[in-house]
Amino acid sequence: MGFADDHLVPLVDPGLGNSAYLVDLGDGRALAVDAGRDLRALDAAARRRGLTVAFAADTHLHADFLSGAVQLAHDTGATILASAAGNRAFDHHGLADGDEIDLGGPTLRALATPGHTDEHLSFLLLDGARELGVFTGGSLIVGSAARTDLLGAARAEELARAQHRSLRRLATLPDDTAVWPTHGAGSFCSAPPGAERTTTIGAQKRANPLLGAPDEDTFVARLLASTGSYPAYFDRLAEANRRGPAVLTAQPLLPDLSARQVRDLLADGGQVVDVRPAADFAAGHVPGSLSIALRGQFATWLGWLLPDTVPLAFVVNDDQDADEIVWQAYKIGYERLAGRLAGGTAAWLADGNPQTTTAFVTADRTGGRPYLDVRQEAEFAAGHVPGAVHIELGALAAVAADAPRGAVVGCGHGERAMTAASLLERAGHHDLTVLDGGPADYAAAHDTPLTEGAHR
Incomplete structure (x- = not known):
C-alpha cells in the first residue's frame, strides 16, 4: 500500500x-x-x-x-x-x-x-x-x-x-x-x-x-x-x-423570528424559504414563500433561484438541522440569513396570518391536465410524459407566463416540482397540482409509454 x-x-x-x-x-x-x-x-x-x-x-x-x-x-x-x-x-x-x-x-x-x-x-x-x-x-x-x-x-x-x-x-x-x-x-x-x-x-x-x-x-x-x-x-x-471570502470567527446562527418579524421582512422585500419536505409545504405554507426542501441539493437551488442580496427567513420543521441550512447557504456566499420562523406555520396561523395550500398527489389522481416537466434537458430527453411542456426549473421564473395554467408539475420525485409550483404561485398561477413521483409513475398510472428526445 x-x-x-x-x-x-x-x-x-x-x-x-x-x-x-x-x-x-x-x-x-x-x-x-x-x-x-x-x-x-x-x-x-x-x-x-x-x-x-x-x-x-x-x-x-x-x-x-x-x-x-x-x-x-x-x-x-x-x-x-x-x-x-x-x-x-x-x-x-x-x-x-x-x-x-x-x-x-x-x-x-x-x-x-x-x-x-x-x-x-x-x-x-x-x-x-x-x-x-x-x-x-x-x-x-x-x-x-x-x-x-x-x-x-x-x-x-x-x-x-x-x-x-x-x-x-x-x-x-x-x-x-x-x-x-x-x-x-x-x-x-x-x-x-x-x-x-x-x-x-x-x-x-x-x-x-x-x-x-x-x-x-x-x-x-x-x-x-x-x-x-x-x-x-x-x-x-x-x-x-x-x-477571498470573509473569515468567520464564530459559528453563524439562525436566530428565531416571530411571525410579525417575518411579515415585516416580506413587506420590506425579503424572501421566505420553506425548507420542509414537499408534503409539508403542500399542506400549508406562508403565501409567497419558496419551497426548497432541505437536502443535499439545497444550496444549488437556493443559489439558482434567489439573489444573495436580500434577507432570507426560513420555515423549518423541529427535526431539521438549522446548522445545515446555514452552512449550505454560507458555502455559496449567502449570508443575509435573517432567521427562522419560531414555532413554524402553527405560529404563523396563530398570529392571524393566512396560508396557502398546494395539491400534491400521486400519479393516478392527475388525469386531464397539461403536464409541465421542470427537470434538466438531459433528464427530459431520456424519457418524458407524451405532450409534456418542458421548462427547466432554473429558467422557470423568467418565463412563468408561458407555463400552462392548471398544470400537473412534475420532476423526478416531487421536490423540484414543488419548488416550481411555489415559483408559479408567486407569479399568479393557481389551481396547480404537483406530482408526488416522477414520469415513470405517471406512465404506469396512465398506461402510456414515455417519449424520448429533446423538447421541440
Whole structure:
C-alpha cells in the first residue's frame, strides 16, 4: 500500500457533486486541496488523525463553492497555494507551471491545465521522482472533462481547445498515476457527470470518450455538446473567491423570528424559504414563500433561484438541522440569513396570518391536465410524459407566463416540482397540482409509454 492509499482522505460534498482532499503528510501536518468554506468534515477528519492543516491548495477560482483556503489560513496558519495568474487579493503563495513546493517529504508540482478556467492548475503529488497522483480539479474528471463555458459562450470553444491540450498533457503521466478530481457526479461543472469520483490515468486513457477523441475538433464538439444549464450563482463566485471570502470567527446562527418579524421582512422585500419536505409545504405554507426542501441539493437551488442580496427567513420543521441550512447557504456566499420562523406555520396561523395550500398527489389522481416537466434537458430527453411542456426549473421564473395554467408539475420525485409550483404561485398561477413521483409513475398510472428526445 503506497503513500496515497495510506494518507489521502477524500471528502465528498454530494449535494454540489465535489470532492475535497486531506493529505496526511506524515509528521502531524496536512495538505488540504480544494476545501470548501464548510470545513466541518475536513476539520473532523483532521482531528481524528491528529493533524494540523499546513497547506491549502486551490486548483482554480471555483464557481460552485466558496473556497475554504482563507479560513484555513486564519484557523491553522496554513499557507495558501494557488495559481499566480489568478490575481487573488489575499496572501498566498502564487505558483506557475512547473513550480514545486516541498511539503516536508512529498512534493507538490504545479501543472498549468487551463480550460475549465484560464488560471487552472493541477497539482502532481510526488514521492521523490515517483508520481503518486494528480489533483486535477476541473480539468480531467472521471469519464469526461469539466465544462468550458463558465466565462461566457463566446470563449467556450477557445477554452475547450485549451482543455484538450491540458488533458493530453495529463495523459502523458504514467498509467498507474491516481487521478483525484474536484468535480464529479452531481456537479454542474461536470460535463457530463459520472458515478465514480477517482480514477487513474490509465483507466481514463482506456475509457474516457474525450481522451479517445481522434482529434481536437472532435474533442471540442463532444465537450461542448455535453454542457447543459448551470446555476445563476456560478457567475459571481469566481470573483468572490479571487477577493477571498470573509473569515468567520464564530459559528453563524439562525436566530428565531416571530411571525410579525417575518411579515415585516416580506413587506420590506425579503424572501421566505420553506425548507420542509414537499408534503409539508403542500399542506400549508406562508403565501409567497419558496419551497426548497432541505437536502443535499439545497444550496444549488437556493443559489439558482434567489439573489444573495436580500434577507432570507426560513420555515423549518423541529427535526431539521438549522446548522445545515446555514452552512449550505454560507458555502455559496449567502449570508443575509435573517432567521427562522419560531414555532413554524402553527405560529404563523396563530398570529392571524393566512396560508396557502398546494395539491400534491400521486400519479393516478392527475388525469386531464397539461403536464409541465421542470427537470434538466438531459433528464427530459431520456424519457418524458407524451405532450409534456418542458421548462427547466432554473429558467422557470423568467418565463412563468408561458407555463400552462392548471398544470400537473412534475420532476423526478416531487421536490423540484414543488419548488416550481411555489415559483408559479408567486407569479399568479393557481389551481396547480404537483406530482408526488416522477414520469415513470405517471406512465404506469396512465398506461402510456414515455417519449424520448429533446423538447421541440
